[in-house]
Amino acid sequence: MAQTILGINSNLDTGGILDNLIQLQRSPIDIVESKRALEDAKLLSFQDLRDRLQTFKGVVNSLNTEARFLSTKGEFSNNSATDTNSVLSLSTNSQASSGTFSLTVHNLARESKLVSAGFPSTSGAVTQGVMTLVAGTSSSTITIDSTNNTVDGLRLAINNSGLNIKASFLNDGSSSNPLRLVLSGSKTGTDNAISIKPTTTTSYLFGAGISKSTTSDNIVDFTVTQSAQNANFLIDGITVSKSGNVVSDVIDGTTLTLESAGSGTISLSSDTNTMKDKVQGYIDGYNELTSHLNSELALDTETGETGLLFANFTIQNLQQKLRETISNQILGVTGDFSYLSQIGIRTISDGTLTIDDGDFTDALTANASNVSQLFSSSSSTSSSAVTFIGFTNNTQAGGYQIRVQNGVPQIAASGSSTFIDAVGSGNYYSGAKGTNAEGLNFRISSLSNGNYGKITLNIGVAQITNRILANLTDASLNGPLEAEIDTATQTISDFDETIVQMEERVVLFEESLKSRFTNLEIILGRLNNQRDSFDQSIDGIKKLFSS
Numbered sequence: 001m002a003q004t005i006l007g008i009n010s011n012l013d014t015g016g017i018l019d020n021l022i023q024l025q026r027s028p029i030d031i032v033e034s035k036r037a038l039e040d041a042k043l044l045s046f047q048d049l050r051d052r053l054q055t056f057k058g059v060v061n062s063l064n065t066e067a068r069f070l071s072t073k074g075e076f077s078n079n080s081a082t083d084t085n086s087v088l089s090l091s092t093n094s095q096a097s098s099g100t101f102s103l104t105v106h107n108l109a110r111e112s113k114l115v116s117a118g119f120p121s122t123s124g125a126v127t128q129g130v131m132t133l134v135a136g137t138s139s140s141t142i143t144i145d146s147t148n149n150t151v152d153g154l155r156l157a158i159n160n161s162g163l164n165i166k167a168s169f170l171n172d173g174s175s176s177n178p179l180r181l182v183l184s185g186s187k188t189g190t191d192n193a194i195s196i197k198p199t200t201t202t203s204y205l206f207g208a209g210i211s212k213s214t215t216s217d218n219i220v221d222f223t224v225t226q227s228a229q230n231a232n233f234l235i236d237g238i239t240v241s242k243s244g245n246v247v248s249d250v251i252d253g254t255t256l257t258l259e260s261a262g263s264g265t266i267s268l269s270s271d272t273n274t275m276k277d278k279v280q281g282y283i284d285g286y287n288e289l290t291s292h293l294n295s296e297l298a299l300d301t302e303t304g305e306t307g308l309l310f311a312n313f314t315i316q317n318l319q320q321k322l323r324e325t326i327s328n329q330i331l332g333v334t335g336d337f338s339y340l341s342q343i344g345i346r347t348i349s350d351g352t353l354t355i356d357d358g359d360f361t362d363a364l365t366a367n368a369s370n371v372s373q374l375f376s377s378s379s380s381t382s383s384s385a386v387t388f389i390g391f392t393n394n395t396q397a398g399g400y401q402i403r404v405q406n407g408v409p410q411i412a413a414s415g416s417s418t419f420i421d422a423v424g425s426g427n428y429y430s431g432a433k434g435t436n437a438e439g440l441n442f443r444i445s446s447l448s449n450g451n452y453g454k455i456t457l458n459i460g461v462a463q464i465t466n467r468i469l470a471n472l473t474d475a476s477l478n479g480p481l482e483a484e485i486d487t488a489t490q491t492i493s494d495f496d497e498t499i500v501q502m503e504e505r506v507v508l509f510e511e512s513l514k515s516r517f518t519n520l521e522i523i524l525g526r527l528n529n530q531r532d533s534f535d536q537s538i539d540g541i542k543k544l545f546s547s
Helices: 014-061 150-158 272-296 312-328 357-375 461-473 480-546
Strands: 072-078 087-090 099-105 115-116 131-137 137-146 166-172 179-185 193-197 198-206 210-216 222-226 231-235 238-242 244-253 253-257 262-268 346-348 353-355 379-383 386-390 398-405 408-413 421-427 428-430 441-444 450-458
Touching: 014 272, 014 428, 014 461, 087 222, 087 262, 137 150, 137 461, 150 166, 179 193, 222 231, 222 421, 231 244, 238 244, 238 262, 253 262, 253 408, 262 357, 262 480, 272 312, 272 353, 272 357, 272 461, 312 461, 357 461, 379 386, 386 450
Parallel strands: none
Antiparallel strands: 072 262, 087 253, 099 231, 099 262, 115 179, 115 222, 131 137, 131 193, 166 179, 198 210, 231 238, 244 253, 346 353, 379 450, 386 441, 398 408, 398 450, 421 428, 428 441
């Protein structure tokens, strides 16, 4: 602080006195600033936690549905061990199931190819006229006139026809006319064969009403060098013909890419390594998050030091929910495994998880679908008249009986005899709000009175975790973590406003002190002047009497 007032009359350390008084006046501001700094640190901690939860949510989403969790690998082996010819490559998705299939590829699908006679160069002249191109069931007529009557003009016209035909040049090395125009079909298979139709024109005898059709030669003559054909192969003794060499509708969940003629065996099996990696990713993410929560909620009993979010209800509740998710029984599963501990996943003293690779491998080998249900969501219906559509975050796992009474579908949880009307119209309905079946969406083919079996919904650990994380990280849900962030942000704003007000009061206090000390110096100055005058008067009187 600048010392603008000096103790010129009082000989006091006015600047030091002002500094000490103002510092004392600022003590409440220091307290508020300390509280603000703590709240700011909490806000950063909440935001950091939200980022960590969103990262973990990305891991969870890789296995929270059966389609994402289950993995099948496919292999092809030639019948002859000495045959290194690549007959087939394949890829699978979650719909593929284990099994073996014999395969014999007779021939691959191929496209049509037409080749013209030779031209000296791309500017070689072609006859003006029209040409009708055919590709499969589509056709297009192109016109060659004085603007494009070269072989390159013809190439461009063909490529711009909009048909599945590609025109390009081939140089055969001939000394005189080396350039040939090659037309290739863009699609394979007999249904996509390409050709050139002779051009037919009709003329009329003027005034006689007599017509005459004339077939003219094409602009350029082409020779068929390759006819279109389908891929033909046997799979488990069944003859299959396809227009392309990439086939995805023969074996469920498996895409076959035919590469050459030959024979061998397709083997589909559970890809345990990929499923292990997904589960290990979940465990690693869970452990990282758990360790972070332990640090934030920590209490050192010896020093009394605590984590930044110690005793925060939202964080304690998150920690408890995660632990319950791991330890609770999973409802709706079909198989021997209904707890994670049964497949080798266990919780240790600090709340993190360990996995016994042997137990987990054995569980995957025994029943991969059952293991999948422990993590992901799945459903089944016992009646063909009912189709499961989906569910929401409010839907609880378990079995639900479906019946129709008076044209209205009703739902009852397994073990309950209380049926509640579903909501919806037409053939699409869902469970009523406030019930365990809330958000359970299904289609029913008939509204005739009667029983329509059961819908079984399984919600595994990953999907349950996904619900917890979504509630905390989705701002639109206004969950507890968002509330904590909003509260901390508002508290910091309130502290800032309070500090500004207190600073203004300190400024006024400082100005008031300066004014008072200034007045004091002025008064002391006047008194000093009066004293000096009085002393001078006394001295004058003394001199008068002494003389």
